[in-house]
Amino acid sequence: MTISAGATRQIIEDVYHEALILADEVRAAFDSRTSRIPQDMDEGVKVALSVEGLRTTTRLMHLLAWLLNQRAYLDGELSDMQLRQHGALPSERPALPGMMRRLDPHTQDLIRQSLDLYKRVERLDRDWRARSETEQSPVGAMQGRLERAFAG
Template sequence: MAAKNINEEIIEELYSEALVLADDARAAFDLSFNENQSNADDLTRVALSIEGLRTTTRVMHVLAWLLNQRAYFAGELSRQQLERCGTLPEERAADADNLQRLEPETRALIEETERLHARVARLDRDWRATGEEATPVASLQGRIAQAFAIG
């Protein structure tokens, strides 16, 4: 079973939020239609490209994690499959120097995707922690550690 703090409703709400952010990121970082950046210097365009890639990758990782959770709740993935394939990759935070070159709206979007990733990462850690405790070996290791006051 999934962790107590993860349920289908939470996953669906996060999924909807991630889809909106993905669409917003696509619009914000679409360089071919970004008229506001046409007057920007080369370093600003490079910063926009780098942070655009980081932001869209971050959102896609979150969406992939959420899709795996949805598949698990739908019975399409077993817990073992989810544990093996459903890990949320580590966050690659935005570069502060790049952020200084971007417009406030773009920075706000990047920060919003970072907050979403952090929330999903907490869910992933909690879910994995409950999964480890559920195994007999982990349970025995925990009892041994308590008996010998380890860690």
């Protein structure tokens, strides 16, 4: 199902750690309880923070859930079938340009980083699913057996 379990695990771990760090930065940026967000802030900015904060944290939670499913699969805690059925990354909803413009440059950058990370993980998910479908076909299965037989 994977190119190389070691390489796949390293990619998953690296992206997982990147997502955790970004999630912590995003939480700090959107946390309305901090003194960084003034109480007399413009209502439009408050709405933008609320809307994009929810979108961004949801995006990161989807990423982390996908990565945790991949880790569980690699650890043998999920089967191929379970991962195919429940491990898909949901479609992304991009940030709203009208909301983004209201936010400070640092917050906009965090949102862009979350979108970029999501796109990278979407490519991983798409490639994994395409490879999985190829391996599930009789021809793909035979090609895989031939590759393994002549690789060593």
